[in-house]
Amino acid sequence: MPTLSASRRFLQLRTISGVVLFAYVLTHMLNHSLGLASLQAMDEWRWILSWQFPGGWMVVLAAALTHSAHALWSLYDRRVMRMPSWQVMQLLLGLSIPFLLVEHVLGTRAVSELYGVNPNYALVQLTYWRLAPHLGVLQSVVMIVSWVHGCMGLHFWLRLRPWYRAVAPGLFTLAVLVPTLALLGFVVSGRALLVETEDSAVISLIIANARVPGPQTAAFVSETGLMFRYGFAALIVLTLVARIVRNLFSSRFGTFxxxxxxxxxxxxxxxxxxxxxxxxxxxxxxxxxxxxxxxxxxxxxxxxxxxxxxxxxxxxxxxxxxxxxxxxxxxxxxxxxxxxxxxxxxxxxxxxxxxxLQPSTHLEGQEREVVILFADLRGFTTLAESRLPYDVVFILNRYFEAVGQAVEGNNGHIDKFIGDGVMALFGTEDDPARAAADALAAAGAIATRIARLNVELEHDLPTPLRVAIGVHSGTVILGEMGYGTARSFTAIGDPVNTTARLEQIAKDNNVELVVSREVEAHAGIDLGDHPLQFVPVRGRRAALEIRLIPKADGLREKVPQ
The missing domain is CATH 3.10.20.30 (Beta-grasp domain)
Known part of the structure; x- marks a missing residue:
């Protein structure tokens, strides 16, 4: 098994530490949301949800140190400070968290370890709502900042997963709901405590139950918090200075x-x-x-x-x-x-x-033998002239749905819709034999679905919808083509033009399907019971042999599965 490089391991450590910190913020917010019930409920669950269990704070501390170290290293390692706006926002939010959070960490976990204080929610809410309300505002801000920073990190990490788009709406709902409930729990429990602590005896009781030794804890939190802020700011400045020194030193080695x-x-x-x-x-x-x-x-x-x-x-x-x-x-x-x-x-x-997520060849271009299918409605222009625009769009969309499901249900790729016509590709990833069989099965499925659609719309259509289909194979150029938002994966080459001609021949001969002998041979089936014609094709010395198939819906029985 190949070993991971140091940079790869460091990147994984950042991801793991980020996930750990996000999990902590998530459960901590859920703990806050219990304030909608009572302070007692918050305290009962804080050992689990706020990671007060043995070793919990060590895991969080290790993750925080790892994540912070990676942030500073990334800042140093970045040669150019120009970056997308979302990265700037994520970086600034992340660097602001230690400055905003230090008082809360010192006032809960540090005083617990050093002075034996029991930082229960009654003491925390008393501090934030009556003794030092500005710290309550700060705590609310850092809670939102941490949550937004974590959600951004998860989004830009997970959005490359194929399944993420399907679950993103639900995750967004949770991303809004969780901090909302947490803030509501924080406010409701805080206001309830304000009422209870109008009596100074209650304040004294809460402080006594929390085992607060005296004002030295407040002094410790204030002085240590200030020292930490200066120290962390110095680390950021030193990182930026180190970048400047490195760039000046590196610029001495030639120009390329x-x-x-x-x-x-x-x-x-x-x-x-x-x-x-x-x-x-x-x-x-x-x-x-x-x-x-x-x-x-x-x-x-x-x-x-x-x-x-x-x-x-x-x-x-x-x-x-x-x-x-x-x-x-x-x-x-x-x-x-x-x-x-x-x-x-x-x-x-x-x-x-x-x-x-697309293969590299989609954009770089490649030559590949594929099977092409063209399908078009006969006489639809005449039908459209007598219908309201809404009716035309409705009928076309039902038709496109029928053709699209038939194509995709047989491993095909919808290339484009052109007016009332459809172009589809088979074999962009399969061998020609499988592609030919899939294309013929799709042609039969299209005819079957159009017949069903005619039954469903018999009261809305003066005449049934009729389709003409051409199927041919050949070597084409595949790739991502177009400009701006109008780019798409498509195929170009003479086989595409030839297939379009076969679809027109189907119209001219009043049959549903025209298939080239090449497709018939690739699919390994015998269509000898259908008429054979020879069609001259530009660029070919010999005429193209084709089969005229009046009804395509019975074709699926002949196609090997």
Whole structure:
């Protein structure tokens, strides 16, 4: 089993520590929400929900130190401070938490360990609502800041998972509900305690039950909190100064360039990754995960100078293997060139998590033998002229639904809708034999579903819907094509044009389906009981042999499963 690199292990430690801290914040908030019931309920559950059990605070402390150390190291390691706005917000929120939280930690856990104080919720709420209300405001702020920081981290970590989009609405609901209930519990229990502590004897009783030794604990919290803030601020300043010193030292070692194909030529920044240089020079560059080596959207094709690059790390290699990248493809966030380099970005700047999950060949382009299916409604233009626009849209959508379900139900990919026509691809990931069988099964399923649709809409249609289908195979170029938001995975080449012609021949001959002999041979079935024609095709010396099939709905019985 290959060993993990040090950077990979450090990244995993950050993820694990982040999850631990988020779990603590979540359960702590649930503990706060019990204030809607009573202070007693909050205290009964705090040993579990606030991690007061033996060793609990050690786990939280270790996670906090690890996460903070990673934040400072990331700040130092970053060669360029320009980054997406969400990363800036997450970084600032994370660095603000220690400053906001120190008093609460010292006033509960530290005084418990050093002075034997029992920091029950009665004492905490007494402090926050009567003795030092400004600390109560601070506690509410840090609670929200910690929650937002954690939710952002989870979102940008999980959004690359295929299942995340389906559960995101539910998680968003919880992300709003949990802090709302926590704040309500904090307020309700605090206001109830204000009423109870109007009698000074009750205040004295709460302090006595909590075993508070005297004013020295308050002095300890105040003085230690101030020292901590100064110390943490000094660490941040030292980190930034170390960055400046490192950059000045690195700039003494020669000048090299980074050339973007069809783009600018920029000077290499010492120690910076390709992605960081793109940000520094305002070159549009995709990066869904923010440059953490998770999503692959920053990938580039490396030209001249590739021989000077070190081999991919285990982190980079894992992602490149997942997308089936070619040898010249590297992750821009992981490569820190030391010599002049020529690169070409492979993803659109406005990439999404869905694009990150696609194989590399979807955007780089590849030649592949596929089976193409065209389906079109006959006479629909005449039908549309006599219907209201709403009716036309309704009927078309029902038709597209029937065709789409038939295609996807047989392992096909809807390429595009063109007017009342549909283009579908089979075999983008399967062998031609399986693709041909799937395409013929889909053609039969389309005819069957259109027949059912005619029964459902018989009172709305003056004449039944009739479909013409063409199926052909050949070698095409597959890839992500288009511009901006109008990009899509599609196929181009003569076989696509030939398939469109077969669909027109189906119309001209008043049959439902026209299939090329090539598809018939790939599928391994005999369609000899249907008429055979020879069609001249541009670019081919011999005419194309095709089968004319009057009714396609019985075809599925002949297709091997």
């Amino acid at each position: 360039t980074l050339t973007y194909a069809d783009g600018p030529v920029v000077t290499l920044l010492p120690g910076a990754s390709i992605l960081e240089m793109s940000r520094a020079y305002a070159v549009p560059h995709a990066s869904v995960c923010g440059g953490r080596g998770r999503c692959s959207t920053c990938r580039v094709s490396v030209g001249a100078g590739r021989e000077h690059l070190p081999p991919p790390s285990s982190t980079e290699r894992k992602v490149l293997t997942r997308i089936g990248a070619a040898d010249d493809v590297r992750l821009a966030c992981q490569v820190r060139p030391r010599h002049s380099l020529v690169v070409r970005t492979l993803m659109p700047p406005a990439s999404t998590p869905e694009l990150a």
